[in-house]
Amino acid sequence: MPSPALKGDEAGVFRIQVIGNSGSGKSRTASQISEKLQIPVICLDKLWYKPGWIEHHVTEFRNLVREKMDECLEGWVVDGVYSRKLEGLVEQQATDIIWLDPPFLLILGRLLKRSILRVVGVDPPCSPGCHESFSHVFFSRESVIWLALTQRERKDRIFSKMLEKDDRVQRFGGWRKDLGDWLQRLTLVSRVERRLG
Template sequence: MERPLIGDSQGRYRIHIVGNSGTGKSTVAKKLSQILDIPYVSLDSLFWRPNWEETPHAEFKALVSKTMNDNPNGWIIDGNYQNHVGKLVQDTATDIIWLDPPFLLYFPRVLVRTFLRLIGLETPCSPGCKESFREVLFSRNSILCWCWCDHRVHRERGGNRMKEIGLGVGSDVENQRMRRLGGWGKELSEWIKRVESMVRGR
């Protein structure tokens, strides 16, 4: 059976987790951080300043590079931001995990998480970035609208990446390192168990 993670020749893991909003990126990243004992960094926390101010493009890219360089023994980074950093994270990662559950599974999670953030029971995606009822319900920048509209975009983008660097299917054979985890949760939970078994067997 193939290993659940590839890593590099020295047994270090640089993991990039991608997927639409609400697919479980941060949850999986935190879990892997505990299992592998390597730091987790959210691109949201690097990009968004308080009051939803965006970090300038060049500065954001520099922050991402610094984050990776400051953690030579491995890291877990979640988030997309390809329009801002290109393939910077993808090309540095030893493993790319694409979370692609059914829309009907993860959109309700986004609804619940957004409501909890609105009433202060869930931490925002980045410090100082509070969500308001007006923005959530009546703005095109609403996370709900974003999630709804981007579902197909992420499916297409992820599918194209898999054709290029997907494990066992990518055309770039030497750089195959992307894994798709879909379904209603069983595939993901079984994969995490395999990661745990891998670590125990070191």
């Protein structure tokens, strides 16, 4: 029997966190995992931001995330990181952590395309009611593009340390082929099979 694509827990429940820099493909990958395993996605951006880019209080945010995870008895896929604000809440409960680390040129291209499509209203915003303007995207220090440029090295150091110390972490760093191959073999293993395996 080939090694499973995911660890899961002893009962065959998968609690998966998808991490990576902005534009690395977290939301798309979380959605694909959710579809294959039939478990819900918890998007941290949607829980953190209220309409108009108003941020929740950190304690309220933690409680919201905890409630969402507790509701998902059959497992979950968390899209996002927010480690400092959540104080490791997701990482502590995750059975598997998927680190998306594609080349920066791919990330930058995705961010530019996504931002433009959001500005013109073709793509939905990262959270309901949080609309993006041209000036915010391209001329603000709070823009996702600026954050990707300035925080990539710091996040990579953090994620690299996680990879070294934590056997739950899997890194996908290519132009998506390795991730695509992994997603193809990702299947839900029944609880009985996991107990016997």
